[in-house]
Amino acid sequence: MRVISRSTLRKYWEEHPTTSKPGLLLWYERITKNDFAGLNELRQIFPSADEVGNFVVFNIAGNNYRLITYIDWAAQLVFIRAVLTHAEYDKETWKNDDWYQSS
DSSP, rough: EEEEEEEHHHHHHHSSSHHHHHHHHHHHHHHTOOHHHHHHHHHOOTTTEETTEEEEEETTTTTTTTEEEEEEETEEEEEEEEEEHHHHHHHHHHSSTTTTTTO
């Protein structure tokens, strides 16, 4: 799969290098080395991935971070919408993203 855009991940791990970088790099490596037809296949590599609205949410670094993505399965594209701490995720402001409920 192709990730749009890695720079979003890089920016986040530069702000939180010790805690987020290893987990985000591992996620990036695994997602880009695979193709997935859908959530069931994705969960073979990422068992904790959850579909929430139009997004797929990944737990990163021992559940300390949440990676919010939109996946176009047919095009094999993963769009990074947000990287959040667990506390930021719980506020649910990320659900205000236009992509969250769009068709």
